[in-house]
Amino acid sequence: MRFQVLWLKRDLRWHDHDALAAALQGKTPLLALYIWEPQWYNDPHHSPRQAEHIAAALQEMRKELGPYAHQLLELEGDATSIFQILAHHGLKEVHAHREHGLQWTYQRDIAISNLLKKENIPFKEYNHNGVLRGIKNRKHWDEAWRDYMQREIPKYQLTDWPLLNQDNLARLNQALKDQGVEARISESKLPFGGEHSRKQLERFLQSEAKNYQSKIGEPAASRQTCSRLSTALAWGSLSLREVYQAALQAHKQAQYKSDLRAFISRLHWHSHFIQKFEMEMRMESENLNRAYNTIRQELNPQYLEAWKKGQTGYPLVDACMRAVKETGYLNFRMRAMVISFWSHILWQPWQAAAQHLAFCFDDYLPGIHYPQVQMQSSTTGINTIRVYNPVKQSLEKDAEAVFISKWLPELQNLPLPFKHEPWKLSSMEQGFYGFTLGEDYPHPIVDFAESANFARQQLWELKADPSVKAENKRILGKHTVAKRNISQRTQTVMQQKKEA
Ligand SMILES: Cc1cc2nc3c(=O)[nH]c(=O)nc-3n(C[C@H](O)[C@H](O)[C@H](O)COP(=O)(O)OP(=O)(O)OC[C@H]3O[C@@H](n4cnc5c(N)ncnc54)[C@H](O)[C@@H]3O)c2cc1C
Structure with a gap:
């Protein structure tokens, strides 16, 4: 059995997903993997409500996969140990977006990269939302960001997904279970995920944005007049590029152009601040x-x-x-x-x-x-x-x-x-x-x-x-x-x- 893994982190969607687009180029069976990590639960920054959002996004992704839903695997355990097990059961290649998280997620990704290198398994990482890794200053960052945001959204069909057959999947699940790794299927009643967030984006661009600037500072009114897309962007059920391109499109026809410009500039801030943090994580x-x-x-x-x-x-x-x-x-x-x-x-x-x-x-x-x-x-x-x-x-x-x-x-x-x-x-x-x-x-x-x-x-x-x-x-x-x-x-x- 040979398979590739698409490791999902803060990119919980199928649409506009560079790592998925690359994985779908290959013919090797593909498993999408989300890991519920004990380190995440023990991190005081995280709450059960955030976990509920993740669960809701995964539930929707499974729904979108329809008959291929079993190709999305949710596992509970330490990510490095899980990759170690997968490496010994046919893992051929890993695709993932880079995560711009805290020190522990950064160190975890390095540990996994080292582990995969030792096992001769390619670990292909992709930039996410216009943020770059390894740059020393901001000299050409703005141009690179605009180029990324305006690039055509990758086209692919979920029906082209190379499937891992049920027998092999069952064997893999058993191997994981034998090593103490439990599989789960998330369920949630929370209205969240790509479809829900896309409707929210449309509503905002088509009407609510007209009061964006005038109410942005008000604690009560802004709850309706701001986009409220930050949660979708934080867990990745929408890509920043999709939102940016939709906003540029809406800007062409809208009466409230300056509101949309103010909104678009905040999408730039989104990546600008993450880039700052990426370059100086001790913050x-x-x-x-x-x-x-x-x-x-x-x-x-x-x-x-x-x-x-x-x-x-x-x-x-x-x-x-x-x-x-x-x-x-x-x-x-x-x-x-x-x-x-x-x-x-x-x-x-x-x-x-x-x-x-x-x-x-x-x-x-x-x-x-x-x-x-x-x-x-x-x-x-x-x-x-x-x-x-x-x-x-x-x-x-x-x-x-x-x-x-x-x-x-x-x-x-x-x-x-x-x-x-x-x-x-x-x-x-x-x-x-x-x-x-x-x-x-x-x-x-x-x-x-x-x-x-x-x-x-x-x-x-x-x-x-x-x-x-x-x-x-x-x-x-x-x-x-x-x-x-x-x-x-x-x-x-x-x-x-x-x-x-
Ligand atoms: C102390 C403090 C902590 C913050 N923590 C977070 C956080 O953990 N996560 C988070 O997404 N935002 C954070 N923000 C930024 C900002 O307050 C929220 O992004 C925004 O209020 C979310 O509401 P919205 O989606 O309706 O934003 P909108 O005004 O509709 O803006 C659209 C998107 O642009 C981005 N954005 C908006 N304002 C900013 C900003 N000032 N800086 C960077 N990006 C921005 C967000 O992705 C937002 O969803 C923080 C701000 C402050 C002052």
Whole structure:
């Protein structure tokens, strides 16, 4: 028995799949493989809800395979051990997209590559979503990204799938079982996967996108007016290229062109941030600008509990923290605000907060998550220091307190201005509304103005420090493109605008 394997990771689709397209060129029987790894379950970034999304995507892929559904194998166990077993039972070749994950997935892929090399089994890896491995700087990255995104989507038929016959499949399953590897078939009731996400994309491009820019900062409205495609992109049930090409097409006819342009530029950011992370993965645990390693080293567990539970006494922050835990989603600005509150106002190390939010997000993608967390915590050195004021955000982006009222029922009976700032209620007013600050809802955990001043002062002082500047030079050289005839300062400003 000889077979090839298409190893699925964060690319859970059949459509626009370079690794599948390559595997289908061969005539050797092909098995698609998804591995449910114990390391994934034990990783605190991952949640049962994310697992449910993966299960739903796999279920749909199996449905799309129809009579060939058994060619998609789901196994539970350590990936390296599984490949070791397969290598001894007829594995001829492995095709996979490169995963831009955490250190452990990177190390796992190296271990598997070494193992396959030792067994003389080719391991063919393909770039995914325009992100490149092994580049030292961004010199030709933009052109390469555009070229990739505009390239024709590969054409192939699932009916051309070279099948591994049932007897051989049963033999292989038995060999795996004998070595303690269990097979499973995922089922899920969650509406997720390629077909569902494609309909969502169509709906967005055809109508909802017209309010994209005007509502993008609002925590309540943006849940309908943003594309909400991040989860599909994170687990790969849609390819970034498919979304990009559909958006370019829609842009030709749409009235709301600037909304679609803003959307398309975010698809570019998607790969831009992952590329940054790919080139400097230590960002997962360490400040991008190492000169910031001296600040915010101590974690206050009471602050962490209050922030996680939505009990900081700042209504918009608390509403966001409760909403994300319950629903797995927050719009960009609210994500930035809750991290800014944690890192700047509570003056805490970003690492614990990053992990909690990753667990909460259905769309958790390390390559976007970590660079964003660091940017909003002002540890990159090259970005503007942006300390979000939660009351200002609340008054501007949730003016009628719709979002706050939904997530903080304890404030529901208060008049509008006090929903934004309950600490302004006098004792008489509290009595009148049957509300007690400190009992029904906490006092502000810290004084905002004082804490914001402290953070700004510390961060601006550090920004002028020669060690920060030296690191900035290194970071700009590695992660940005030096434009001739443009001063260093203008480049920094341009980069900041691009990333903001
Ligand atoms: C602290 C923090 C953590 C974040 N963590 C993640 C994460 O784990 N996974 C994730 O996908 N996004 C993350 N983002 C980026 C952004 O908030 C989400 O991509 C976006 O809110 C998803 O909603 P949407 O699909 O409706 O986006 P839309 O506005 O409709 O944008 C379309 C797509 O563009 C990409 N995109 C949008 N905004 C950004 C951005 N600022 N940076 C990079 N790509 C972007 C996403 O793939 C998104 O699905 C984070 C942002 C912050 C501030």
